[in-house]
Each structure stands twice: as structure tokens, then as C-alpha cells.
Amino acid sequence: MSAIRFGNLSVFAVAARSNLKGRPWLSVKHACAINAGQGNYKGQIRCKVLAIDSMNPHVKKIEYAVRGPIVIRAGELEKELQQGKKKKFNSIVRANIGDCHATGQEPLIFLRQVLALCLYPQLMQDSSFPDDAKQRASRFLSACGGNSVGAYSDSAGVSVVREDIAKYISERDGVPANPDDIYLGTGASDGIRNVLKLLMTTKDGNGRAGVMIPIPQYPLYTATLSEYNAYPINYYLDESSNWSLSTDELKRAISEAKPHCKPKAICVINPGNPTGQVLTRKNIEDIIKFAHEENLFIMADEVYQHNVYAEGSKFHSFKKIMMEMGSPYNELELASFMSTSKGYMGECGLRGGYVELVNLDPDVIVQFRKALSAKLCCAVTGQAAMNVVVNPPKPGEPSYELFQQQKNTVLDQLKEKGKMMSDMFNSIDGITCNPVQGAMYAFPKIDIPKKAVEAAQAKGIAADALYCFSLLEETGMCVVPGSGFGQKEGTWHFRTTILPPVQQLKEMLSKFGDFHSKFLDTYS
Structure with missing residues (x-):
């Protein structure tokens, strides 16, 4: 075996001089680590500045189940x-x-027409493009530097988009909104990370910032809190009551967390991801009262506000309820997030989103704007897409009927698929699933035999991960284990979208019962 050489010094020589004789397996990495620790042979060996042992430890804690193994x-x-x-x-x-x-959803024609016109304004001369699409594209481009989407926008976003978002919020809530409180971002996730960053304390121990997050939760939150070295304060949604939450659970969670952190905020996802529930008005009022009592910043993830399907369910924005409750609740600090990626639009790749900031200290806003300016701006094409979402075709405009038809088709199909999925899961022994009231997901609970739990432990994975890997290998269905979202100890789940086309979904669900029976037989 030959030694790797660095100048006049081999790795084996490093081992010898580092009192590690007789270890021929010593790698360059080990030798670098030895020398980094002892300060010997400076300049002899060129080691990586970033190694797994020297990189930011908080980044290594990040996990993101929906794109996991x-x-x-x-x-x-x-x-x-x-x-x-x-x-x-x-x-x-x-x-x-x-x-x-x-998964096959067709893009909204009107939205893509406006984008095409923004990207290639020469198409304004094409008579096949409707006048309302041309009007929106012209208005958007007039607010861009040089009338081009290739120019930087203001760090907060293109002015006319922020104006239209404020009008959209005002009409939705019946409460005034200010364009100066609106900030465009790279999807909702960008705004969420930017606001969380403001809330951090950079301290350890009980001085760490604590952020309340629902369990089950969207992994963006645990991933970001890990990266920022914040303390996650888990509060559990009540599966037996269609994933609602209680004030008693919120109080339990924050009381247990206070010795370990400084609670700063509460995050709420409504409609829910991964659980698909829609919060009642009373639930929202209770959360607002709790946030006031504990002096917490409210982060309202409302990206699924168009995705409400169940009879009797209705989306209520936190801002609307907070303002209608009056003083002192209407003075709470709030960040509300929206995206082009969900709803009926599904424009994930365009990365359009915004955050509305309510009741923040003006001095904090100055710092927030400063931080945004360091990023220059988010994608201008994503801003153009968001502009269409908040300013769609109006009655009487040439694109209105086709736009409404496409929008209603998407939402009606999602409603049909959500019911189809929950009904099917509930028809299988050992699986229970709450109704899909909103969003795009079902989160069924599965009974997993003790033998399967033990087999999973032997592999070093969660029992629901074993279940999901088996499902993939047997049927080709790729779903995500509930352990990636958090769940009550002793329970097992998985999250599946309701997005595949109806026919594909029927075929998928027809295979599921057979797989589940076979899995139980294998581990019974």
C-alpha cells in the first residue's frame, strides 16, 4: 500500500509523528484533524477548511422529510x-x-399569458392574447426598471404588486391593508425564514428563542429552527377532534418550555399541512387570546387559504379575526404568509410569495428592510405571478369565464380526491383518517405490529419509515412517514398528497389495501 504524499511528508509519516504508528487505515481526513488539533507541520498538508467536524453544527441538524431518503x-x-x-x-x-x-395539473392559461407577455413584450402585438392579459402585463412592466423583468425590483417588491396585494387583503378581510406592510419573497418559505431570523436571540440555554410549532408540522419550521439554533416548543394538535387545538395544550407546551428558552412566537398553519384541517373561528380566537396572554408574536402560515373543501369549513385570516376582536388583541404583532405555489395555481417553480407584517415596531421594520436589501430582490417573474393571483380577471373581462372554469375545476377535483382518499383509508382495517377539510394532504394513522416496530428499530429507522419504504418497493407509491412531521409518541402516520389525477389516484388506492394486508401478515 502506497502512502499519499503532501510535499515531502506522507500521511503515514504524519501518523508516525502523531503517535499513531501501526494504523495504516489513517485517512487524509484523520491526518488533517490531527494536525489541526496539534498545530504541527504547518504548511505541509493542505486540509479542507470545511470538513464535517468543522462546519456549522446547526446545519447538520437540519432534516427535511418531504425530500428525504x-x-x-x-x-x-x-x-x-x-x-x-x-x-x-x-x-x-x-x-x-x-x-x-x-402531478399533471394544467397551468392557468391567463397567468401564463401574463407571464409570457412580461417576458417577451413583443407579444403585445399578437392578437391571440386577450386585452386583460396585455393590460396587466403592461401595468406590471411599467413599474419595472427599463420596463423589463430583467431589472432588479425594490427589495420589498414591485410597487404595483404590493398595491394589488394590499387591495386583495382588504377585500378578503374587510380590514384595510397598507402596501408598505407587504414584502414579496421567494415563496412563502423565504418570508417565514426572514421573520424567524428577526426573532432569534443568538443565546444558548434558557436565553434561546423559543418558537411554538404545531405537531404534526411542516418540516420547514423544525429545519429552520435547527439552523437558527432556536428552541422548538411543540404543541400537539388533537387528532381525535379533527386536528383541532386547545388552550390547555398550548399552556402545557409553553409551561414546560420556559425553563429551557425564552418563548417569542407561535406558528400556526391554517389550513393545515400535513393534517388538512381548517381551524374554526373559535380556535383562532383562542390562539390570539393565548398569544396576548403570553406576549407572543403570531406567525400565520395561510398559503392554503383557497384550499377549503369540507361543508361548514371556512377560511378566516388571523388578521381579520384579530382586528374584529378589538383592543387589546388588534395590537398584537402578526406576520401572515401567502404563496403562488398552492391554492388553485400550483405555480411552485415560480417561487412567488409575500408576507404582510402587522403592528411591528417601526425601528424593527427599518432593520427588516435593511436585511432584505442585502439580498437585492426576489425573482421578478415570481412577483408577476403573484400579481395575477391577487388581481385575477374580473367579471366582464375577456379572460374571466375561462379563468373561473379552470380555477373551479382544480378546486372541485381536489375536493373529490380528498374525500375519495379519506373514505378509502377509513375502509381499511388498521388505518384511520380524518376528513380532508382543506390544503392538499391526508395524514392517516396506521396500526403497526410490534414485530414491525422491532424490525424498524433493528434498521435504525422509525416504524412508519419502514412502512413507507415497503410501500414504495412493493407498489411504487412514494409517501412520507409521519415521523418526519412529528406525532404523538406511540402513534404512526404517513402524509400523502391528494394531487395525482383522479384515475391514477383510484389505481393507487386500489393497491393500498392489498399492500397493507400483506404488511400486517408479514409482521404479525
């Missing part, structure tokens, strides 16, 4: 199918992520 395995299986390898299935059904267009 099961999804990686799904990609490998897709390649194997393309290479002609025989499987028990003909294709992978990707039900792991809320990516509407990837």
Missing part, C-alpha cells in the same frame, strides 16, 4: 424502470410533496 430511493427506482428493470409496478407515484404541476 424515501424520495431519494423513489428517484433510484425511476431510473431503474427507465433502464428496463422489472418491478412490481410500472411507474412511481410521487405523493410526497405538494407539487401540483408535477
Whole structure:
């Protein structure tokens, strides 16, 4: 075996001089670590500045289940199918992520027409483009530098988009909104991260910022809190009551967390991801009262506000309820988030989103704007898409009927698929699923035999991860284990989207019962 050499010094020589004789397995990484610790042979060995032991430890804690190992395995299986390898299935059904267009949803024609005109203004001369699309594109471009989407926008976003968002919020809530409180971002996730960053304390121990998050939750929150070294304060949604929440649970969670952190904010996802519930007005009022009592900043993730399906369910924005409750609740600090990625639009790849900031200290707003300016601006094309979402065709305009038809078709199909999915899961012994009231997901609870739990422990994975890996290998269905979202100890779940086309969804669900029975038989 030959030694790797650096100048006149081999790795084995480093080992010898580092009192590690007789260890021929010593790697360059080990040698670098040794020298980094002892300060020997400076300049002799060029080591990586960033190594797994020297990188930011908080980044290593980040986990993001919806793009985790099961999804990686799904990609490998897709390649194997393309290479002609025989499987028990003909294709992978990707039900792991809320990516509407990837599962076959057609783009809204009007939105894409406006984008096309913004990107290539010469199309204004094309008579096949409707006048209302041309009017919106012209108005948007007139607010862009040089009338081009290729120019930077203001760090907060293009002015006319912020004006239209404020008008949209005012009409939705019956409460005035100010364009100066609106900030465009790269999807809702960008705004969420930017606001969370403001709330951090940079301290350790009981001085760490604590942020209340629902369990189950969207993994963006735990990932971001890990990266920022914040303390997650988990409050559990009540599965037995259709994933509602109680003030008693909020009080329990914050009381147990206070010795370990400084609680700063409460995050709420409504309609829910991954649970698909829609909060009642009373639930929202209770949360607002609790936030006032505990002096918490409210972060309202409302990206699914158009996705409400269940009879009797209705979306209420936190801002609307907070303002209607009057003093002192209407003085609470609030951030509300919206996106082009969900709703009936499904424009995930365009990365359009905004945050409305309410009742923030003006000095904090100055700092927030400063931080945004360091990023220059978010994608201008995403801002153009958001502009269409908040300023769609109006009655009497040439595109109105087609736009409404496309919008209603998407939402009606999601409603149908949500009911189809929950009904099917509830028809299988050992699986229970709350009604899909809103959003784009079902979060069924599965009974997993003790033998399967033990088999999963032997593999070093959660029992529901074993279940989801088995489902993928047997049927080609890619879903995400509930352990990636958080769940009550001793319970097991998985999250699936309701996005695949109706026919594909029927085929997927028809296979599910057979798989579940086989899984139980294997581990009974």
C-alpha cells in the first residue's frame, strides 16, 4: 500500500509523528484533524477548511422529510424502470410533496399569458392574447426598471404588486391593508425564514428563542429552527377532534418550555399541512387570546387559504379575526404568509410569495428592510405571478369565464380526491383518517405490529419509515412517514398528497389495501 504524499511528508509519516504508528487505515481526513488539533507541520498538508467536524453544527441538524431518503430511493427506482428493470409496478407515484404541476395539473392559461407577455413584450402585438392579459402585463412592466423583468425590483417588491396585494387583503378581510406592510419573497418559505431570523436571540440555554410549532408540522419550521439554533416548543394538535387545538395544550407546551428558552412566537398553519384541517373561528380566537396572554408574536402560515373543501369549513385570516376582536388583541404583532405555489395555481417553480407584517415596531421594520436589501430582490417573474393571483380577471373581462372554469375545476377535483382518499383509508382495517377539510394532504394513522416496530428499530429507522419504504418497493407509491412531521409518541402516520389525477389516484388506492394486508401478515 502506497502512502499519499503532501510535499515531502506522507500521511503515514504524519501518523508516525502523531503517535499513531501501526494504523495504516489513517485517512487524509484523520491526518488533517490531527494536525489541526496539534498545530504541527504547518504548511505541509493542505486540509479542507470545511470538513464535517468543522462546519456549522446547526446545519447538520437540519432534516427535511418531504425530500428525504424515501424520495431519494423513489428517484433510484425511476431510473431503474427507465433502464428496463422489472418491478412490481410500472411507474412511481410521487405523493410526497405538494407539487401540483408535477402531478399533471394544467397551468392557468391567463397567468401564463401574463407571464409570457412580461417576458417577451413583443407579444403585445399578437392578437391571440386577450386585452386583460396585455393590460396587466403592461401595468406590471411599467413599474419595472427599463420596463423589463430583467431589472432588479425594490427589495420589498414591485410597487404595483404590493398595491394589488394590499387591495386583495382588504377585500378578503374587510380590514384595510397598507402596501408598505407587504414584502414579496421567494415563496412563502423565504418570508417565514426572514421573520424567524428577526426573532432569534443568538443565546444558548434558557436565553434561546423559543418558537411554538404545531405537531404534526411542516418540516420547514423544525429545519429552520435547527439552523437558527432556536428552541422548538411543540404543541400537539388533537387528532381525535379533527386536528383541532386547545388552550390547555398550548399552556402545557409553553409551561414546560420556559425553563429551557425564552418563548417569542407561535406558528400556526391554517389550513393545515400535513393534517388538512381548517381551524374554526373559535380556535383562532383562542390562539390570539393565548398569544396576548403570553406576549407572543403570531406567525400565520395561510398559503392554503383557497384550499377549503369540507361543508361548514371556512377560511378566516388571523388578521381579520384579530382586528374584529378589538383592543387589546388588534395590537398584537402578526406576520401572515401567502404563496403562488398552492391554492388553485400550483405555480411552485415560480417561487412567488409575500408576507404582510402587522403592528411591528417601526425601528424593527427599518432593520427588516435593511436585511432584505442585502439580498437585492426576489425573482421578478415570481412577483408577476403573484400579481395575477391577487388581481385575477374580473367579471366582464375577456379572460374571466375561462379563468373561473379552470380555477373551479382544480378546486372541485381536489375536493373529490380528498374525500375519495379519506373514505378509502377509513375502509381499511388498521388505518384511520380524518376528513380532508382543506390544503392538499391526508395524514392517516396506521396500526403497526410490534414485530414491525422491532424490525424498524433493528434498521435504525422509525416504524412508519419502514412502512413507507415497503410501500414504495412493493407498489411504487412514494409517501412520507409521519415521523418526519412529528406525532404523538406511540402513534404512526404517513402524509400523502391528494394531487395525482383522479384515475391514477383510484389505481393507487386500489393497491393500498392489498399492500397493507400483506404488511400486517408479514409482521404479525
